[in-house]
Amino acid sequence: MKQEEDLDAVIRARIKGLRAARGWSLDALAARCFLSPSTLSRIETGHRRIALDQLVPIAKALGTTLDALVEQGGDDDVVIRPTVDEDRGTTTWQLNNDRAPGGVSVVKMRFEERPPIPRDQLRVHPGRDWFTVLSGTARLQLGDRTILVQPGEAAEFSTMEPHAFGAHGGPVEVLMLFDQNGERAHMLHRAGGA
Missing domain, CATH: 2.60.120.10 (Jelly Rolls)
Structure with missing residues (x-):
């Protein structure tokens, strides 16, 4: 369970970091991935569970892949x-x-x-x-x-x-x-x- 929570935290940080790197507000990203700004905010802050059907449009809007969002890092990386x-x-x-x-x-x-x-x-x-x-x-x-x-x-x-x-x-x-x-x-x- 701890490993799953750690991965969720990494995914949330990647979403927020990629959004910030593009200079987008929550509203701007939400419009691009067809989610409400409040849903996206709760995803980034950990107040909402991340669902696969939400990750796919978020990844696409951020110009990355689902694999890149969810891959687990390790020393080999x-x-x-x-x-x-x-x-x-x-x-x-x-x-x-x-x-x-x-x-x-x-x-x-x-x-x-x-x-x-x-x-x-x-x-x-x-x-x-x-x-x-x-x-x-x-x-x-x-x-x-x-x-x-x-x-x-x-x-x-x-x-x-x-x-x-x-x-x-x-x-x-x-x-x-x-x-x-x-x-x-x-x-x-x-x-x-x-």
Whole structure:
């Protein structure tokens, strides 16, 4: 019962917070979700039980989803723990749990230095990749070229050109943006390197 009361309090706070963030009065939100201002006030203050048939129009009016209003938070929503692949010498932090608008995935990666990947093993996939170097020096293999990218520099390129990236002269940490194709190619099917 305590957990249900805690969730109700979170939902009430989210409704009130989203309404306030939009600069709406109780009357303004009530008009958008077809509830009376007094009903909405009692929902926000906990003087009225929240009903599912009221949450759906409230969520829609606030420009969010029912799932976002009722999801329960936990440490997994807050703490991003790295995934270590010792065989490949990589550590990966998936920085966004849900794909951002436009299908972009944000990933921080740390690569230990490994030998360059042979040209015939470089991969291609549709789209473009982007990364910026946080520390160390990144080695970008792009077709027949090898490009060294220093801290503070960024690289963006067509992924239809055979490519791979790794560390040069010691470990490197990079922040990467992948679309669905890039995530699939680099995060799920890495063979011998990213």
